Amino acid sequence: MSTDQQDRNPRDLNLYAPLPDYVRHQQAHAASLSAVPLDPVTQTFVPGFVTAQVSSDYNARQVYNAKVKDKVLMLDNPAKESADKKERKQNRRGTRRMTAREKREKKVYEVPADCQDYALFIPLHNLWLQYVEELFGRQGNAITHAQKLVKADYHGAIMTVVRSKCHSYIGVTGIMVQETENLFRIVTEQNRIKAVPKAASVFSFKVRNEVYTIYGNHIRYRAAERAAKKFKAKPTIDL
Amino acid sequence: MAYNPQFPHPKAKLFLSHSSFSAKNPRHQAIISTHPFNHEAEVFLPNTSIKDIEKIFDGISGFYYRVDLPLSFFLSQKVINQYVRSGKVAMGLARIGGGIDTDDVVALEGNGNLILSVTKDTYEQLGLPGKAAQFGPDKQRFVVQIDLTAKSMVPGKKGYDRIKWCFENTLNKKFTFFIASVNSSTGVTEEIEFPGEVEPSKIPLKRTLHESRGILIPDLNGIKTISTEDEWKQEALDFYEWLGLASLRARRSVRFIIPIARAQFDRKRMHNTMDWLHTNLPSRTNSRYITVYLYFTSITAASSLILAYHICAYSSQNLNPTHALWASFTVWGFQDSPISWRHQEHGHLVSGENHYTFVTWPDETYVLYQQLGTLDAYS
Numbered sequence: 001m002s003t004d005q006q007d008r009n010p011r012d013l014n015l016y017a018p019l020p021d022y023v024r025h026q027q028a029h030a031a032s033l034s035a036v037p038l039d040p041v042t043q044t045f046v047p048g049f050v051t052a053q054v055s056s057d058y059n060a061r062q063v064y065n066a067k068v069k070d071k072v073l074m075l076d077n078p079a080k081e082s083a084d085k086k087e088r089k090q091n092r093r094g095t096r097r098m099t100a101r102e103k104r105e106k107k108v109y110e111v112p113a114d115c116q117d118y119a120l121f122i123p124l125h126n127l128w129l130q131y132v133e134e135l136f137g138r139q140g141n142a143i144t145h146a147q148k149l150v151k152a153d154y155h156g157a158i159m160t161v162v163r164s165k166c167h168s169y170i171g172v173t174g175i176m177v178q179e180t181e182n183l184f185r186i187v188t189e190q191n192r193i194k195a196v197p198k199a200a201s202v203f204s205f206k207v208r209n210e211v212y213t214i215y216g217n218h219i220r221y222r223a224a225e226r227a228a229k230k231f232k233a234k235p236t237i238d239l
Numbered sequence: 240m241a242y243n244p245q246f247p248h249p250k251a252k253l254f255l256s257h258s259s260f261s262a263k264n265p266r267h268q269a270i271i272s273t274h275p276f277n278h279e280a281e282v283f284l285p286n287t288s289i290k291d292i293e294k295i296f297d298g299i300s301g302f303y304y305r306v307d308l309p310l311s312f313f314l315s316q317k318v319i320n321q322y323v324r325s326g327k328v329a330m331g332l333a334r335i336g337g338g339i340d341t342d343d344v345v346a347l348e349g350n351g352n353l354i355l356s357v358t359k360d361t362y363e364q365l366g367l368p369g370k371a372a373q374f375g376p377d378k379q380r381f382v383v384q385i386d387l388t389a390k391s392m393v394p395g396k397k398g399y400d401r402i403k404w405c406f407e408n409t410l411n412k413k414f415t416f417f418i419a420s421v422n423s424s425t426g427v428t429e430e431i432e433f434p435g436e437v438e439p440s441k442i443p444l445k446r447t448l449h450e451s452r453g454i455l456i457p458d459l460n461g462i463k464t465i466s467t468e469d470e471w472k473q474e475a476l477d478f479y480e481w482l483g484l485a486s487l488r489a490r491r492s493v494r495f496i497i498p499i500a501r502a503q504f505d506r507k508r509m510h511n512t513m514d515w516l517h518t519n520l521p522s523r524t525n526s527r528y529i530t531v532y533l534y535f536t537s538i539t540a541a542s543s544l545i546l547a548y549h550i551c552a553y554s555s556q557n558l559n560p561t562h563a564l565w566a567s568f569t570v571w572g573f574q575d576s577p578i579s580w581r582h583q584e585h586g587h588l589v590s591g592e593n594h595y596t597f598v599t600w601p602d603e604t605y606v607l608y609q610q611l612g613t614l615d616a617y618s
Contacts, residue, residue, distance in 0.1 A: 163363045170366035170409065239363060 111177060111185065111193050118189050121156070121175040128156030132207050142210050149212055151227050154179060157205045159186055162213065165200035165239045172196055179223045184216075200239045249588050249613035255475055257465050260603040270595065270607065271570075273581045275348050276332050278417075279571040281486060285456045285564045300446075301428035303419035306439035308333075310345065310414065311406040313353055313387060316394070322420050322431065323351045323387045331418030332573055339575040340375065340587040345414050346577050349421075351388035356577040357381055366405045374586030374614040382577065382584065457481055459565050463600055479608055482567060482596065569596040579617045586614030593617075 050068050051060035081089075090096060103109065135152055136145050160173040172194045178185035184203065186194050196203075198216035205212055215237050221229055258266050312318060330349050336342035344356045355369070362369060362381040369383035391398050420429045433439050461474050574591035578584060585593055592612045599605040611618045 165363060167362075167366050167368050170364065171404065 109178070109180075111187070116187060116193050117191050118174065118187055121177060121187055124156040124177070125158060125175050126156075128154075129207075131156075136208070145207075145210065146212060149207075150231065151229075153223055153227075154184075154205075155223070157207075159184065159203045159205045161196055161201055162204045163202040163239065164196075169194075169196050169201055181222045182220055202239070251590070251592065251613055252611045252615075252618045253476075253479070254609040254611070254618070255472065255606065256609070257604065257606045259605065260599075267597065267605065267607070270580070270609070274570070274572060274579065274593070274595070275330055276346060276573045276576040276578075277570050278573055281569045283482065283486065283567040283569070285566075301419070301421075301444040302441050303417055303428070303444075304431060304433075304439040304441055306416055306418065306433060306437055307413040308416050308418075308433075308437060309406065309411055310353075310355075311403065311411070312434065312437075313347065314392075314399070314403050314406060317432075319351075319387050319392060323347075330421070331416045332576060333414035333416040334575050335412070335414060338587055339577060339585075339591060343414075344575050344577055345416075347387075347418070348578070351386060352582075353385040353387055354577045355383040355385070357383065361410065364409050366409050367402060372586070373584050373616055374588075456564060459598070459600075462598070462606060463604065465606070475606065475608075478598070479596070482569075482598075486569070565598060565600050567596055567598045570594055574612075579611060579615050580609075581617060583615065583617035585616070586612075588613045 046068065047064055050064050054060040054063050098106070098108070132149075132152070135148050140148075154176050155178070157176050158174065159176050161169045161171060164170050172186060172188060174186040174188040174194065176184050176186050177193070182198055184196050184198060186196060188194055198220050201216040203214045203216060205214075217237075217239070218231070218234055219226065256266070260267060313323075331347045332344070333346070334342060334344045338344070339356055341358075343358060343361050346354045346356075348354065355365075355367075356372065357365060357369075357380070359379050359381065362383070365383065367383045367385070369381040371378050372380035372382050374380070385402060386392070393399055394403075418431065420431045421427065422429055428444075431439075457478060459478065462471065462478055465471065572579065572593040574587055574593075576585055576591070576593065579593040585591065590612050591614075592610050593615065594610050596608040596610075597605050598608070
């Protein structure tokens with residue numbers, strides 16, 4: 001069997017082939033490269049010390065060769081990195097991430113005050129309308145459209161809160177600018193951002209002369225998650 | 240043989256109290272005036288005749304409107320200033336569909352309080368702050384109270400604008416109101432101006448006088464001497480039932496329902512379901528007395544009722560001081576009313592009764608029966 005294999009191109013990778021020559025030559029060199037830097041004091045002291053300490057039940061020389069010689073032993077726990085050293089290391093990396101507290105303080109995800117303008121988001125609404133046109137296509141009825149809308153993105157839709165357990169949310173109308181897991185941020189015509197929780201609310205928007213209703217309780221997922229989500233039937237549409 | 244239900248059933252309540260009109264703190268004024276929504280009243284005067292009474296009761300007249308109104312009508316400044324804020328007390332009650340236990344009920348009190356007792360569905364779409372009702376399944380009914388006489392009920396204020404928006408957008412259906420405007424000082428009903436597109440139907444106070452002969456009037460001296468013993472209570476309850484029967488007899492003119500006293504128990508007449516009832520009240524054997532029942536159906540303001548009451552209470556003694564026995568005055572409240580007495584919440588289980596009866600004697604003492612259904616916060 002080996003002759004068969006040798007008849008083939010010797011350069012082929014053969015699992016059972018012997019190591020090439022240059023590797024064998026380098027073996028010794030590699031061993032010296034990976035050698036642990038040894039202190040001369042250690043070199044003289046350790047063998048004698050270990051063999052003297054081993055109890056008489058065991059062959060001292062064998063124990064030394066098997067367990068200690070050419071081995072790196074941890075005699076103590078390595079020093080723990082201090083917290084600021086860790087931070088310095090992280091900062092050196094260049095990709096410094098913000099904590100949730102920092103994000104909240106710096107209001108990273110909130111719409112800045114000078115951008116809370118209804119007129120500013122009207123182009124977004126138009127963009128959304130085009131998106132929905134593409135989504136629906138030319139054919140289809142309300143049912144198929146609704147199925148497509150379940151996984152669609154609502155950023156830019158003009159939404160109205162139709163029902164809510166809390167009376168103050170009822171009637172809030174505007175362009176939806178942000179969707180989080182539990183909220184819709186809507187900019188109203190009075191140029192205010194209203195954060196309406198999805199739970200215990202029912203939203204509706206109008207597309208192509210059809211009014212679609214979304215039950216907030218069933219849609220409490222992040223927008224990206226919702227696209228891939230398989231929706232199960234909930235027991236009730238009660239708030 | 241027991242054919243009454245054996246399981247615990249909802250109990251209606253009857254409160255008995257007694258006082259006098261000339262007492263220091265007259266309770267009767269409070270009882271009558273804090274019970275705003277009434278639709279029927281009856282006066283029972285034994286041993287008088289129609290001829291004597293007619294002239295007095297001619298003075299009692301009034302009317303109310305039955306009209307389909309949207310709730311935004313009550314927010315128009317004209318209505319608020321003309322009817323609600325001024326001395327003219329406007330009262331109305333409206334319901335859609337089944338009544339206070341199943342559907343929405345709206346009531347406007349004389350003091351300008353607009354009360355909306357709504358179902359959960361309506362409340363979740365309405366948009367106005369309210370509290371969960373005490374009665375009914377948990378959080379299935381909500382009560383919204385709006386004070387129309389508040390200083391903030393002016394266009395331009397946030398609260399007013401929000402209410403207006405809600406009445407024009409979320410709850411813009413029309414309620415069939417029974418509404419009347421009464422001058423609080425004179426007690427006279429006055430006209431209401433409605434916007435053009437609304438078609439009100441003006442319904443006058445319907446007054447009926449009945450005269451009945453041959454009724455055995457029970458002797459109420461036992462009840463007049465008030466005591467807290469069970470016997471007294473039983474007599475009072477018996478009399479209450481007798482009064483109800485007598486009133487039914489008058490209205491239906493059914494001859495065979497005759498209040499029977501212990502002394503005379505006629506087995507031959509027991510062919511009616513009501514006949515098994517007999518009262519243990521002693522009776523006057525002289526049956527020549529005639530009694531007068533007057534009942535009027537209207538939505539009446541409390542102030543006009545007080546007027547009617549005084550008329551009836553003193554009429555009997557003034558006319559026949561020697562023969563004056565007693566007089567009784569019963570007022571029925573709406574079964575669908577959201578409040579009973581003193582703004583306390585009222586619901587409807589098997590019935591939504593909230594009526595009262597005054598039984599008075601010529602010396603101005605009275606016994607008051609207040610009947611309340613199961614679901615009532617006043618009791």
